[in-house]
Amino acid sequence: MIEAAQFVEAARERGFEWYAGVPCSYLTPFINYVLQDDTLHYVSAANEGDAVALVAGVALAGKRGIAMMQNSGLGNAVSPLTSLTWTFRLPQLLIVTWRGQPGVADEPQHALMGPVTPQMLDTMEIPWELFPTEADQIAPALERAVKHMDETGRPYALVMQKGSVASYELKGGGAMPAKHALPVAQSKFTGRGYDELPTRQQALERVIAATPAESTVVVASTGFCGRELYAIDDRSNQLYMVGSMGCVTSFALGLALARPDLNVVALDGDGAALMRMGAFATLGAYGPSNLTHVLLDNGAHDSTGGQATVSQQVSFANVAAACGYADAVEGDDLATLDAVLAAAQERATGPSGVAGTRFVGLKIKRGTPDGLPRPTITPPDVKTRLMRHIGAAAN
Known part of the structure; x- marks a missing residue:
């Protein structure tokens, strides 16, 4: 198990400052950490495909970004992953949680998606590896991801198993956009x-x-x-x-x-x-x-x-x-x-x-x-x- 700060700070050293996604309990430590750092940027997307598209826009700007999602959300992300990031060669790092991993007890809605998650990534030609669970695994994993992204212009995925990251407390609800009076159309x-x-x-x-x-x-x-x-x-x-x-x-x-x-x-x-x-x-x-x-x-x-x-x-x-x-x-x-x-x-x-x-x-x-x-x-x-x-x- 690693700390959220260990991964996020190592990613920051390699230029990853933009995050977008839809929460999963496995991702909670990352989201909580990023939300409380004013020098990092997190956008809460309406669905996983929108998160992928947003990070593709960040890549178009010449910056590095990470799209985070539960593996059940891969279905929502198939279109932009196959016809935006792949087609235009817009790289991003994906962190996909592995709910329903074979041999790990989980809820019934993950019973099919869990076993097919690796095949889905393979079918979309997205190379992947397991998310690092030891501190000394973080830098090599990120280096492999960056190397692939730079050489191909396409995404690379880290598949996160349960218990990979220690909890990180969210204080004050995190930084969210200020609410304002709604305009009249x-x-x-x-x-x-x-x-x-x-x-x-x-x-x-x-x-x-x-x-x-x-x-x-x-x-x-x-x-x-x-x-x-x-x-x-x-x-x-x-x-x-x-x-x-x-x-x-x-x-x-x-x-x-x-x-x-x-x-x-x-x-x-x-x-x-x-x-x-x-x-x-x-x-x-x-x-x-x-x-x-x-x-x-x-x-x-x-x-x-x-x-x-x-x-x-x-x-x-x-x-x-x-x-x-x-x-x-x-x-x-x-x-x-x-x-x-x-x-x-x-x-x-x-x-x-x-x-x-x-x-x-x-x-x-x-x-x-x-x-x-x-x-x-x-x-x-x-x-x-x-x-x-x-x-x-x-x-």
Whole structure:
């Protein structure tokens, strides 16, 4: 058994200062330790996949991070682990607890996941080893992890058995984001007919015009959103997600937190936002003022044939406001989008005087221009180009 400080401090020496995850009793000592150290950063994610996406954003910023989860949460993390971190080569250290380990009595919900945990990691091509239980095992394990991460750009996992880490007391509840009065969502619908709604292309052109390359990063959700942004203007400050649907906001949050000098714009869609709505609460609690969440809502899964989503029943701005965003507005006019993007560049506080993430939801038409190309630049090259652009990778 080791002490939490022994591992965390050894990890800090190797550049690991960012943590995100969902608690497990095995992880409690680590979380308690990190929460009480002002020089370390812990984000409590809504689910394990969001934690992986957030730490991927930290990696995009050129920093090291750790995603922590119970092995039951590997199911929630499969999408970003297989189509974000693997695809873009964004490394992170995973600490996965081994509930239901064969031969160790546990609860019935772990009876299947316990035996298959090693196979799941192997299937996802994530090398792993058992979490160190002796002090002299810590440095070698971290060195192996860092070596793999640096050589491949992909995750490495430490699988934690029961009783690996001694308890560590949490005093005062830990450092959590300050609670503030919730803003009132603003509705700016003009009542225009469907044929008068703006197109995605018009909205993206406004985003490009309002996001200067030298100071802003634009991260576009998977599907036609990223493809159309690429087709309009392929800039070095843009990244086009090609999978991990619903993870764009958590990914952008990690980048924005790790790089407060940049303005970060997350381009989301209604289908993607509905998939991982827990991220709204995380952005409301932790989202900084250099992050803007833009949701283009056409009420459809446009890139898969136009099947309807349930967004007609949802006010995303009210969801954002209820979750604690600094400002939340929705409408059907490009001027609404322009105003939010302009305020974001100024990093002014919201109408309530609160500094934090802004949200703007824009109703748009369905449809995409004919002959829409796919990016010819590969995901790893998009990542490397962007990291060089923001000074997070060697030229």
